[in-house]
Every structure is written in C-alpha cells, then in structure tokens.
Amino acid sequence: METSWTSVAWELLLPAVRAPRRQRRRLLESALRDAIRAGHVAAGTRLPASRALADDLGVSRGLVTAVYDQLRAEGYVEGRPGAGTYAAPGLAVPAPPGGAPAGPTAAGAARVDFRPGQADPRLFPRAAWAGLYRQVLTGAPDRALSYGDPRGVPELRAALADLLARRRGVVTDPDRIVVCGGVAQAFSLVSRALAAAGHDTVAVEDPGPPELAMLARTNGLRPVPVDVGAHGPDLTGVPARAALVTPAHQFPTGIAYPPATRAALVRWASTVDGLLIEDDYDGDFRYDRAPVGALQGLGPDRVAYAGSVSKSLASGLRLGWLALPDRLTDPVVDLKRADDLCGPVLEQRTLAAFLTTGRYDAHLRRCQRTYRARRDVLVAAVRRYLPAARITGIAAGLHAVLVLPGGDEAALTAAAEAAGVRVLPLRHYGSGPSPGFVVGYAHLTPDTITNTVATLAVAWR
Amino acid sequence: METSWTSVAWELLLPAVRAPRRQRRRLLESALRDAIRAGHVAAGTRLPASRALADDLGVSRGLVTAVYDQLRAEGYVEGRPGAGTYAAPGLAVPAPPGGAPAGPTAAGAARVDFRPGQADPRLFPRAAWAGLYRQVLTGAPDRALSYGDPRGVPELRAALADLLARRRGVVTDPDRIVVCGGVAQAFSLVSRALAAAGHDTVAVEDPGPPELAMLARTNGLRPVPVDVGAHGPDLTGVPARAALVTPAHQFPTGIAYPPATRAALVRWASTVDGLLIEDDYDGDFRYDRAPVGALQGLGPDRVAYAGSVSKSLASGLRLGWLALPDRLTDPVVDLKRADDLCGPVLEQRTLAAFLTTGRYDAHLRRCQRTYRARRDVLVAAVRRYLPAARITGIAAGLHAVLVLPGGDEAALTAAAEAAGVRVLPLRHYGSGPSPGFVVGYAHLTPDTITNTVATLAVAWR
Numbered sequence: 001m002e003t004s005w006t007s008v009a010w011e012l013l014l015p016a017v018r019a020p021r022r023q024r025r026r027l028l029e030s031a032l033r034d035a036i037r038a039g040h041v042a043a044g045t046r047l048p049a050s051r052a053l054a055d056d057l058g059v060s061r062g063l064v065t066a067v068y069d070q071l072r073a074e075g076y077v078e079g080r081p082g083a084g085t086y087a088a089p090g091l092a093v094p095a096p097p098g099g100a101p102a103g104p105t106a107a108g109a110a111r112v113d114f115r116p117g118q119a120d121p122r123l124f125p126r127a128a129w130a131g132l133y134r135q136v137l138t139g140a141p142d143r144a145l146s147y148g149d150p151r152g153v154p155e156l157r158a159a160l161a162d163l164l165a166r167r168r169g170v171v172t173d174p175d176r177i178v179v180c181g182g183v184a185q186a187f188s189l190v191s192r193a194l195a196a197a198g199h200d201t202v203a204v205e206d207p208g209p210p211e212l213a214m215l216a217r218t219n220g221l222r223p224v225p226v227d228v229g230a231h232g233p234d235l236t237g238v239p240a241r242a243a244l245v246t247p248a249h250q251f252p253t254g255i256a257y258p259p260a261t262r263a264a265l266v267r268w269a270s271t272v273d274g275l276l277i278e279d280d281y282d283g284d285f286r287y288d289r290a291p292v293g294a295l296q297g298l299g300p301d302r303v304a305y306a307g308s309v310s311k312s313l314a315s316g317l318r319l320g321w322l323a324l325p326d327r328l329t330d331p332v333v334d335l336k337r338a339d340d341l342c343g344p345v346l347e348q349r350t351l352a353a354f355l356t357t358g359r360y361d362a363h364l365r366r367c368q369r370t371y372r373a374r375r376d377v378l379v380a381a382v383r384r385y386l387p388a389a390r391i392t393g394i395a396a397g398l399h400a401v402l403v404l405p406g407g408d409e410a411a412l413t414a415a416a417e418a419a420g421v422r423v424l425p426l427r428h429y430g431s432g433p434s435p436g437f438v439v440g441y442a443h444l445t446p447d448t449i450t451n452t453v454a455t456l457a458v459a460w461r
Numbered sequence: 462m463e464t465s466w467t468s469v470a471w472e473l474l475l476p477a478v479r480a481p482r483r484q485r486r487r488l489l490e491s492a493l494r495d496a497i498r499a500g501h502v503a504a505g506t507r508l509p510a511s512r513a514l515a516d517d518l519g520v521s522r523g524l525v526t527a528v529y530d531q532l533r534a535e536g537y538v539e540g541r542p543g544a545g546t547y548a549a550p551g552l553a554v555p556a557p558p559g560g561a562p563a564g565p566t567a568a569g570a571a572r573v574d575f576r577p578g579q580a581d582p583r584l585f586p587r588a589a590w591a592g593l594y595r596q597v598l599t600g601a602p603d604r605a606l607s608y609g610d611p612r613g614v615p616e617l618r619a620a621l622a623d624l625l626a627r628r629r630g631v632v633t634d635p636d637r638i639v640v641c642g643g644v645a646q647a648f649s650l651v652s653r654a655l656a657a658a659g660h661d662t663v664a665v666e667d668p669g670p671p672e673l674a675m676l677a678r679t680n681g682l683r684p685v686p687v688d689v690g691a692h693g694p695d696l697t698g699v700p701a702r703a704a705l706v707t708p709a710h711q712f713p714t715g716i717a718y719p720p721a722t723r724a725a726l727v728r729w730a731s732t733v734d735g736l737l738i739e740d741d742y743d744g745d746f747r748y749d750r751a752p753v754g755a756l757q758g759l760g761p762d763r764v765a766y767a768g769s770v771s772k773s774l775a776s777g778l779r780l781g782w783l784a785l786p787d788r789l790t791d792p793v794v795d796l797k798r799a800d801d802l803c804g805p806v807l808e809q810r811t812l813a814a815f816l817t818t819g820r821y822d823a824h825l826r827r828c829q830r831t832y833r834a835r836r837d838v839l840v841a842a843v844r845r846y847l848p849a850a851r852i853t854g855i856a857a858g859l860h861a862v863l864v865l866p867g868g869d870e871a872a873l874t875a876a877a878e879a880a881g882v883r884v885l886p887l888r889h890y891g892s893g894p895s896p897g898f899v900v901g902y903a904h905l906t907p908d909t910i911t912n913t914v915a916t917l918a919v920a921w922r
Contacts, residue, residue: 146579147776181801
C-alpha cells in the first residue's frame with residue numbers, strides 16, 4: 001500500500017510544509033485528516049514512519065509525531081509509534097449502495113478513449129483565437145510576415161517571460177526563451193545541444209512516456225531509465241549528466257516530487273556539472289492546492305524549463321517554449337536556426353496577443369474549473385462502481401492512475417475494449433503496479449466519465 | 462563574356478529545344494534574335510561554338526549551324542564558322558540620352574534594401590488568408606486540433622501532390638509528401654537522413670546560399686562546393702553521393718540548367734547510388750517562357766524535391782514541403798516525428814483550403830504579373846542609367862545579377878550604402894564575376910526600383 005500513500009499524500013501534504021512555520025502543524029493535520037476522510041488514503045494504509053515522513057517533507061520529526069498523535073486522538077489513524085501507524089477504517093465517504101448501472105456494453109457502441117494525453121478540444125476558444133489571428137494579420141507590419149527571430153517573435157518571448165515568472169516561479173528573461181514546435185522540439189534541440197557538448201546519455205523517468213526516450217535516442221542521447229519510485233528519481237550514481245524530469249506532476253504516476261527530491265535533483269545537477277530538463281507538461285492544472293512552483297526556480301542555471309500550450313489550448317498548434325540557462329541559450333538558438341530557421345510567426349503573435357490581453361489566464365481558469373469538476377466526477381464514479389480500486393495522481397493534470405486489486409492486465413484491457421472503452425495499462429510507460437491503468441478523463445464530459453467507469457465495472461466484474 | 466552568354470541564353474533557348482522537332486529551328490532563331498535585340502546577349506559577346514551549343518541543348522549540330530547562318534544573314538551575329546560567332550553591335554535597344562536624374566543621395570535618405578531573398582509582403586492576401594483561417598478553425602472537427610500526422614495534414618498533402626504535378630511536373634503522391642517548416646527544415650531532415658544512412662558529404666553549388674552549407678554542416682554533412690560554371694555543376698568525381706541543386710533558376714546566378722546538365726545530374730545520382738536535393742525555390746516565377754519543369758520529374762527515385770510558400774506567400778508562415786523517393790520517405794518521416802512530432806495543423810489546413818479553392822493559382826498569377834513588370838522596370842532602368850552594366854538571371858525569380866564593367870567591389874558597396882542603398886556582392890555567395898551584385902527587386906515598387914538604380918548610377922559614377 002506504500003504506493004497508495006505516496007502517490008496521493010505528497011500532493012496533499014506538500015502545500016502544508018511550504019506554509020509559514022507557525023501554520024504547518026495545523027495545515028499538516030488538516031491535510032492528512034482530509035486525505036483519510038476523502039479516501040485518498042485508504043483504510044488500512046500504513047503511513048510512513050514519522051522519521052521518514054519528516055525527512056521527506058523536510059520538517060522536524062517532532063512535528064510529524066505531534067500530527068500523528070493528534071490524529072490518533074481523533075481516531076483518524078491507529079497504532080502506536082514504533083508499531084506502525086495506519087489509516088483507520090470506516091472514515092472514508094462510503095460507496096453508495098447498489099451495483100453499477102447498465103453501461104454501453106453492446107458491441108458497436110460508441111468507443112470511448114479513456115487513454116491519457118488529451119486536453120478537451122471543445123474548450124479551445126476558436127472564435128477568440130481566430131479573431132486575434134485576424135487582428136494580428138491585419139495589424140502586423142509587412143516585415144512581420146518575413147522570417148522571424150530563431151528564438152521566436154519578441155512580443156511572445158516577453159509575454160512568456162512574464163507568464164512563467166508569475167504562474168510558475170520561473171526565473172528567466174525574454175533573451176533566454178526559445179519558442180519551439182511544442183515540448184517535443186524543445187527536447188530535440190536540448191538533446192542535440194547536449195550531444196554536441198559531449199553528453200552520451202540522459203536519465204529518463206521510469207515509468208515515463210516512451211516518446212521522450214525516442215526523442216532523446218534519435219537526437220543523439222541514450223536514455224537511461226531511472227525508477228521514479230515513491231518520491232521521484234534518485235540520480236546518484238546514474239551514468240548520465242542530464243535528466244528529463246516532470247517534478248510538478250510526474251507522468252504517468254501523477255506524483256509531485258517532494259521538496260527533498262527537488263533539492264536533491266538540483267544538487268545532483270550541480271555536482272555532476274549537468275542539466276535537468278524540466279517538462280512542466282501540466283503544471284498549470286493543479287486542483288486542490290496552490291501549484292508547486294517550477295523546479296527551474298530552484299536552479300535556473302541547472303534547469304532547462306520546457307512548457308507548451310498543448311494541454312492548455314491545442315496540441316495541434318505546436319507552440320512550446322524553453323527557458324534556458326545562459327550557457328545553453330546560444331547553442332540551442334543555433335540548433336533551432338539550423339533546424340528550420342525560425343517558427344511560424346503569425347500564430348506566435350496570436351499567442352502573444354492572447355497572453356497580454358489576459359485571455360490566457362481566463363482560459364486557464366476556465367479549464368481548471370472544468371477539469372477539476374471532471375476529476376471529482378471520476379473519483380466519485382470510481383468509488384461508486386469500482387470501490388476496490390485505488391485512484392491516484394489526481395491532484396493535478398488531465399489523467400489519473402487506476403490500480404485494481406487483482407486480475408490479468410491483458411484480460412482487463414481486452415474486456416474494456418470489448419465493452420467499447422479503450423484503456424492503457426500503466427506498464428505501457430515502464431514499470432508500475434499491475435493491473436494499473438492510466439486514465440485520461442479531461443477530454444470527456446462528466447456523463448461520459450461516469451458511464452465509462454460504470455461500463456468498466458461491468459466489463460471487469 | 463562567356464558568363465553573360467550562358468547566364469541569359471539557356472533560359473531563353475531552352476523552351477525552343479523542348480518544342481516539337483519541326484518548330485525548333487524557327488523558335489531557336491527567334492529566341493536568339495530576341496536575346497540579342499533585347500540586349501540580353503550584349504554586343505560583342507562570343508556565342509558558343511555550334512558543336513558545343515548543340516551538345517548542351519541536346520540538338521543536332523546542323524540545327525545550330527543553320528540558326529547561326531540565318532542570323533548571320535540577318536545581321537544579328539558576325540564572324541564565320543571556325544573563327545567564332547559574335548553578337549553584332551548596335552542592335553540592342555539603345556539607352557536613352559541624358560544622364561541619371563538626381564536620386565535620393567542625401568545622407569539620412571530612406572534606406573532601400575536592394576538585396577535578394579524577399580518576396581513582396583504587400584502582396585500577401587491578408588484578408589483572404591485570415592478569412593480561410595477562421596473558416597478552417599470554425600469547421601475543423603475537434604480531433605483536428607490535436608497532434609497531426611508527422612507528414613502533415615492529409616488535405617494539404619493531397620492538394621500539394623496535385624499542385625506540384627500540375628505546375629512543376631513533379632511525380633509524387635500524398636504519401637511521399639512531407640510538410641516541413643520551410644525548405645530549411647526540409648534540408649535539415651534530408652541531411653540527417655543521409656547522415657544516418659552513411660553519407661559524410663553533400664555537394665553544394667558555388668556560388669550558392671551560405672545558409673544551405675550551414676544547414677548541411679549542422680545536420681551531419683560536410684558541404685563540398687562545386688562550381689556552377691556556365692551550365693550548372695558537373696558532379697563527376699566529386700567526393701559526395703548527394704547534392705543540393707537549384708536547376709530551375711540557380712541561386713544566385715539565375716541560370717537555368719540546360720537539359721544536358723539536368724540529364725547528367727540524374728545519371729550521376731543513379732551511378733553513385735545517390736540523391737539530388739532539388740530546391741525549387743522560385744520555380745513558380747518564370748517570366749518569358751513556360752516554366753522549366755522540376756528536375757524531379759526526370760528521376761523521381763533520385764530526387765528529393767523541396768519547395769515552400771516563402772517566395773509566393775510569406776516566409777514567416779514556415780510552410781514548405783518535400784516530395785521524396787520511396788526509400789527516403791520513412792526515414793524522413795521518422796526524423797520529422799523525432800524533431801517536433803508534427804507541424805502546426807491550422808495553417809496547414811488554411812493552405813490546403815487556399816490551394817483547393819483555386820486562390821493559390823490566382824495569387825501566383827498576380828505575383829507573376831507584378832514581378833515581371835518590376836523585372837522589366839529593372840532591366841530598363843539598368844539599361845538607361847547603368848548602360849555599361851550587364852544584367853543576367855532575369856528570366857525568372859525575384860532577383861537578378863548586375864555585373865559592372867569595373868571598379869572595386871568593396872568601394873562600390875560602400876558608395877551604395879552611403880547613398881542609402883544596401884547592396885550585396887555576388888561573391889557573398891562564393892565565386893562569381895566581380896564587381897557583381899545580386900539585386901533583389903521583387904519587393905520594391907517600380908518607382909523605387911527606377912530611383913534606386915538611378916541613385917546607384919550617381920553613387921557609382
């Protein structure tokens with residue numbers, strides 16, 4: 001049950017320990033209480049030893065002991081120090097009575113894609129975007145239609161520097177930002193720059209997206225998988241001086257790296273004179289607490305920060321960016337120029353206008369509300385129809401991880417498929433608990449989410 | 462004077478030799494007569510020996526002898542067989558009397574960029590393009606906003622296959638087309654594919670754009686410059702199995718490769734089991750005769766054809782394409798995927814709509830008319846204000862080559878600059894006659910062209 005604890009708890013507890021010292025105990029108690037009450041920490045889950053939790057959170061052991069004592073007194077946890085601390089049974093919101101309703105199980109039923117990776121294209125603000133595009137095209141000077149700066153149009157880089165500082169705590173300036181064809185091109189360029197600088201390998205998270213390993217490999221770096229474990233990767237001794245990481249919401253497990261891991265990563269990068277490539281792929285969508293800031297803020301000299309509009313607007317726009325350490329900026333700009341001279345200028349200007357007019361912030365708020373509601377529907381549906389399953393990685397992003405109590409993964413996948421639901425096993429991304437599935441819910445309506453979970457419950461019965 | 466002959470004459474004579482056999486003599490006579498009368502072949506220029514011209518044009522020596530005889534009879538050429546044939550003096554349209562008018566020579570006068578490479582951004586159909594973009598965005602299915610095919614959106618590839626077959630004689634199909642971020646990305650991808658297949662070098666034209674050499678170098682191939690000479694490069698014995706060529710309108714000399722060179726290039730590629738990369742960078746703008754078809758049509762298996770909208774619409778759109786031989790298609794698609802997954806989908810769809818609704822053809826006709834008129838203004842202005850200069854490479858494209866009878870190139874460049882005109886010496890692109898300048902006229906209005914040439918005449922007096 002360790003996974004259940006860690007996948008959920010870091011996301012819930014971290015904001016508490018980042019609060020001012022005098023509020024920490026109260027917030028930590030409250031967060032742990034909520035997690036148990038909401039079922040995020042299932043009954044019977046063994047909580048970490050107080051010393052281990054204190055180390056991971058970067059707080060004193062006394063604070064954790066006090067919190068455990070208080071919750072034991074309140075009946076949320078059981079056990080004694082030294083003998084283990086467990087979430088008490090009977091506290092989580094009970095599943096509703098009654099089985100799953102009839103779902104769309106008939107052959108030929110409309111397929112539902114329950115795999116991760118998609119934002120909801122229906123949220124893309126088509127009219128506003130087309131209107132801005134027209135304005136940009138009408139108002140742009142003639143020279144703006146010609147080749148642009150290989151780093152991207154200046155207006156966009158200025159707007160991004162502001163956005164990233166404000167929303168993600170990124171420490172940068174417009175001259176160190178390079179606009180790319182999505183995070184994919186950001187990775188290709190950085191990989192090539194590293195290869196040119198003598199790197200042979202890059203550490204990648206396991207589990208993690210196979211696309212990243214493919215991108216690294218084709219661009220001159222051998223990927224070295226490193227276990228994400230419960231607290232993010234430990235890079236000590238790994239045969240690489242660069243690492244691709246997703247600290248805000250690891251893909252696919254959904255964990256957020258604890259502060260100790262974040263600090264250790266930046267220390268590692270300094271020690272080996274290396275680089276972290278931070279994929280902040282859905283740092284914008286954090287539902288229960290304030291977002292964890294970008295890792296880049298901890299070590300702007302050691303982190304190449306990558307982001308895009310693929311999850312917030314549309315992946316088909318292929319608009320992404322890098323915020324680079326000084327020493328990497330010129331090499332990456334040269335590679336960008338040697339790749340395609342520069343990116344398309346009109347949609348870059350449209351995005352700049354979208355940012356500077358405040359539309360992007362408003363759009364993100366709308367997406368955040370919508371996706372959080374869908375996340376809640378998913379959690380409720382799983383609790384109702386698949387009460388034995390654990391659902392984790394739900395504090396942020398567009399997907400969650402569903403771990404079933406047992407069964408053959410291939411058979412479960414086939415049964416889902418036969419019932420009209422396409423699911424993706426967690427092990428598609430490497431190692432992880434089995435049977436486990438990475439569930440993309442953000443592109444589905446609440447009704448579809450509920451019906452799909454109900455359908456799976458029938459198919460998996 | 463060999464250069465003067467060859468730069469001009471191939472472009473004027475080629476259509477004649479591609480005509481049905483029974484019309485060739487008449488057309489060849491007429492083309493040569495026009496060239497001399499219009500001053501494209503200056504008085505005193507030595508014409509090639511009949512055997513050499515026959516070989517190069519791929520016609521019988523008897524035909525050339527007959528043409529020379531006829532023109533000698535008419536007084537257009539002088540000399541006797543065996544003793545050389547020369548364009549007769551006094552036939553070209555005479556320069557007008559009087560010196561150059563006062564040009565904008567004062568310091569601080571508005572600068573004119575007389576360098577090559579730009580289309581006229583004022584011709585970009587902003588309203589039509591924005592309207593189509595909106596239509597595309599309004600009508601596209603949700604899934605169209607997501608990642609696309611790495612080869613480009615199918616609608617665009619289908620429309621391009623049709624366009625390229627129709628206008629340029631390219632033999633391809635939508636599955637072998639890859640939409641790229643301009644011709645630059647097309648070159649990067651093909652260069653990387655060649656490097657991965659074991660190529661070390663690529664032949665590049667000398668003179669030629671230094672950007673191409675930079676792209677080759679950064680993407681794993683050492684560029685080997687090959688003299689363009691009078692008839693295009695001879696690749697025999699060159700230490701490379703791939704070559705970047707601009708057969709329709711060599712950049713910067715403006716020559717069109719004669720048929721013998723075209724055939725020899727394709728033969729060479731077969732012999733060395735190699736590849737030609739054809740940059741059809743302004744194959745669409747040919748003013749005096751029907752366009753020469755793409756080289757790719759002669760050897761679809763040996764030519765990677767590259768084109769873009771950079772000269773026809775706007776370079777800032779970064780929309781280009783490759784039509785690839787079968788064996789290269791998968792490797793290039795894999796590299797495109799490993800570079801940026803796919804290109805931006807909305808502007809690809811907009812271009813597809815622009816093509817299929819006939820707007821692109823109409824737009825090209827409009828550009829062609831406009832640029833031809835500007836070309837004529839340039840030629841007239843040069844003849845009037847710089848009568849001793851030769852102007853070549855004028856049968857197509859957006860630039861011409863201006864060769865002066867003498868003077869120091871650096872001093873002439875500085876004098877032009879001081880007079881408010883930025884010019885680019887031909888030798889920027891490698892070897893070539895000196896003092897020579899590559900003149901970009903297509904982005905300038907007729908009045909500006911005339912005034913600029915007049916200004917140069919004063920500055921260079």
